[in-house]
Amino acid sequence: MRRAFRALLAGLATFFVVNVLFLVGAVAVSSVATRWLGTWLPDGATTRWYRDAWHEFQLGSVLTVTAEVVLAVVALSIVLGVPAAYALARRDFRGKRLVLLVFLLPLMVPPITYGVPLATVMYKVGLAGTLGGVILANLIPALPFVILVMTPFIEQIDPNLEAAARVFGADTRRVLLHVVIPQLGPGVLAASLLVLVRTIAMFELTFLTAGPDSQTLVVALYYAVFAAGVRAPQSIDAMAMVYMAVTLVWLLIALTFVDPTQLVSRVRR
């Protein structure tokens, strides 16, 4: 009985992985195909679609925009989020529950729900379609995410170290600078990498607020597929492969630094 259940689970997981592999494989094969119409494999192989994608989709500038947006979102969410997480982890203050709700709500509401009103506000103040607008929009889910990851991380840092520093007469600024911040390294690294991966993949908010010059890779890819027929499908597939390579590299880097089993809670081993 138990063995049968295990086999069923393993079978289902394998089925899932195999199909995902074929799904990626189909895109990969198509991206190097000369002509592929209803046969098992294409007629021949070529790399010209990658060159085409580079020129046609202005992949170079799209990648630059993506890097700018992602770096800005990571930097801003860490600079704003880590101090907030510190306050939430170490202090009790009036209105703490309300503040927590404000940070939790953006993660519990679909991005389109606040993205549409946000876009109308941004069009009014002239931020829509700019790089700044895209960065601010992506900050909405990123900042609460950093706070959510960092708060339990800070909670497990021994507060006695801070207390000892205070006994020796350090003020808050010096405690932060010399005691707290040096210990935050691993947590900040984990949070940055997770925000980075999430921001590269964030479609809805960028889609709603981006203009022609401020599209990130996902949004450019969506427009390419949406306008299919205008462009060769292989060229779109080449672009999709570039997208996958970018996120895959960062996810693998993230997984070497972040233990996914320790994200929500920590257990002594």
Add this chain to the structure above:
Amino acid sequence: MTADRRADRAALLVAPAAAVMVLLFIYPFLHGLVLSFRPAAGGALASYATFFTNRSLWPTIFTTLRLALPATIANVAFALPVAYHMRRRSRYQKVVITILVIPMTLGTVLIAEGMLTYLGPKGWLSQTLQLLHLASGPVRLTHNYTGVLLSLIVSGFPFVFLLMLSYVSGIDPVLGQAAATLGATPWRQFRYIYLPLLLPGLAMAFCLAFVQAFSVFPSAVLLGAPAGPTRVISIAAYEAAFEQFDDSLASCVAMIMGAVQLIVVSAVLGLRRALYRGPVTGGKR
């Protein structure tokens, strides 16, 4: 006194982040709420009246629920046992986790593009099924309801799995071992030790996965039939905002979307409370 002041000053560190969230999230949200009651023409409720009388608008609620609920239930039901079996640290744990998480890197657009190629009428799957005589004609799994549902499962599973894994491995294994010492079978260990402690995490994972599935947009357009069976509520919101330029109606659709979302989330959390009344972090450490 001085200690109190110091504590208060440290608490102020939360202020910049809170201010940013108020400015970027709360203000636009309230602006949208007000805007939804200020239509270009008609009374305060005109946008809501339009939504609930227009046959291309109100059914989108149920179209979206019909996609998001099965996808979320399937993902949670599949992720829970897989994560439960992966809870012990082993050599292959990290490898399996990495493999199962990879679909996360694909993004909805690549999944859509891949599914169009792989599952389309001329794709590998359709050809294989015909070769094995399992299907008589080309198999249609794209540009319909099934296509969107499958893409939601592929893109949603890694996320639910990671969440479930961190919840499961957060439960002290000593509890299960104690139960085993007292003669509990593996099933009874799961049912009476792990499951009750997992319920809060299960509810949280369900809610977060549902949020993602409920705002399905790119795959519904690219993989589905956006004019009919997969005309989801995000499409309605997008069209109102960027094709009809009706800010009031767009905000109204967004508010209704948020309301439906909140109803489902509170139903799930209420159900959890009805099933389990212990502490949320029970069994940890």
